[in-house]
Amino acid sequence: MAKFNRILSISPADRYAVVEPGVRLDDLNEKLAEINFIYPPDPASSMAATVGGSISTNAGGLRASMYGTTKEWVLGLEVVLPNGNMMTTGGRVLKRSAGYDLTALFIGAEGTLGVITKAFVKIWPKPEATGRILAYYDTIEKVGLAIKNVKSAGITPLIAEFLDKITMDSLRKAKGMSFPETASYMLILDVASTNLSISADLERTAKILRELEPIDLSITRDPDEMARIYEARKGAYSSLLKVRKSSSQRVIIGDVVVLASELPAALKLVAGKADELGIMVALFGHISDGNIHA
Ligand SMILES: Cc1cc2nc3c(=O)[nH]c(=O)nc-3n(C[C@H](O)[C@H](O)[C@H](O)COP(=O)(O)OP(=O)(O)OC[C@H]3O[C@@H](n4cnc5c(N)ncnc54)[C@H](O)[C@@H]3O)c2cc1C
Incomplete structure (x- = not known):
């Protein structure tokens, strides 16, 4: 997924970013640092680990002490299913209460349920x-x-x-x-x-x-x-x-x-x-x- 490496949008006011799965965690955080925000999941492999890979392994990391693991930070996903169909789960809003949480199914699934092609993730202000x-x-x-x-x-x-x-x-x-x-x-x-x-x-x-x-x-x-x-x-x-x-x-x-x-x-x-x-x-x-x- 290395070529799916674009950060598509960042909204500090709405606390989300839309990213492609091949974006490396350190690159996303470098971009967010420009506006004093962070994407908290921070495994020790963050210089190489991608958004898609870390979602698919529910990565934790050093900052999990305060912010929890990746599952706390994924709002929604765009996924290509094994039959070739595309689906979108969740979205950009912080609260979704209706129906099953399909996003959660793909977190930690190690790619077994589909290929993530886009992720809507939560971002947070950097501690002062x-x-x-x-x-x-x-x-x-x-x-x-x-x-x-x-x-x-x-x-x-x-x-x-x-x-x-x-x-x-x-x-x-x-x-x-x-x-x-x-x-x-x-x-x-x-x-x-x-x-x-x-x-x-x-x-x-x-x-x-x-x-x-x-x-x-x-x-x-x-x-x-x-x-x-x-x-x-x-x-x-x-x-x-x-x-x-x-x-x-x-x-x-x-x-x-x-x-x-x-x-x-x-x-x-x-x-x-x-x-x-x-x-x-x-x-x-x-x-x-x-x-x-x-
Ligand atoms: C040196 C080292 C230190 C680490 N430290 C920590 C740590 O401190 N805390 C922690 O929690 N974890 C840690 N890890 C594990 C870490 O969580 C994973 O290595 C990392 O998150 C995986 O990201 P990746 O991009 O390298 O994925 P890969 O290793 O490439 O893939 C991981 C899995 O995700 C699947 N996958 C990848 N991309 C997609 C996609 N787009 N759609 C669907 N499935 C996909 C792959 O098929 C594979 O099953 C460490 C790993 C290493 C090597």
Whole structure:
């Protein structure tokens, strides 16, 4: 679908965009950035992932912590069915209550029900101000508890990602990133707010994270620094590939979702099984919605 790559219209007033399925997510967001809007679905593959592919896999991603997965952002679709007929589901309006939700059938269907040729997607204003907290802990229990305490305090992070030591080591080697030597886990937590409140909101969140005695904690609002960390996290999988002992060593990526509150127990289980079976397992993922990549 690479040639179906046009952004057909954007309406910030009505909060929608009409796009062809081959438009890459990063290209759509680059265009929307010109008017301070975003299309929230943001899988780590966003530089290559297309609107059609991400709808067909109901992609989540880093910002799913605040905005949910792709299914929350699709208003309607134009689809070519297996018999060659074309149909349109939904449309541009935000509310549709009558009848079956046929759009939902095609989301996550991996192309089995038809080929998406056009998508009506919701767009949203970019947060006015964001800041990032980097906290390092010695146990996964503390990371899990940290995110649980933040969310229980009524704070919804824009992004909440975790990386384990193996993933941090691969980013050190492949991308020259530096992390505290003694840290076993890293938590990347973004707070979205207004220019007026961002400093106070970051401090309030950091206070909760400090209660669990992190090895190190820092706050940044520097856009270059934030972009560097964001790209590094998005490149976790490719970094793991780069540091393989040989190209014949196979890397299998899993994608599991558990309740966020049960994540520490799930991660402990995975690590225990890996030890038992003698396989190397790197753990990272979207901790706020319990999505682990292992
Ligand atoms: C490195 C990496 C990191 C990732 N990180 C995340 C992540 O953080 N979060 C997350 O949720 N997912 C993640 N993913 C998975 C991601 O959701 C998908 O890779 C991506 O959304 C698929 O988009 P694509 O354009 O590459 O589709 P493809 O891989 O080309 O296709 C995916 C499926 O959609 C179907 N399809 C594609 N276009 C259409 C169309 N127009 N009509 C009907 N069916 C179609 C294809 O037949 C196929 O079944 C990651 C993947 C990779 C490789």
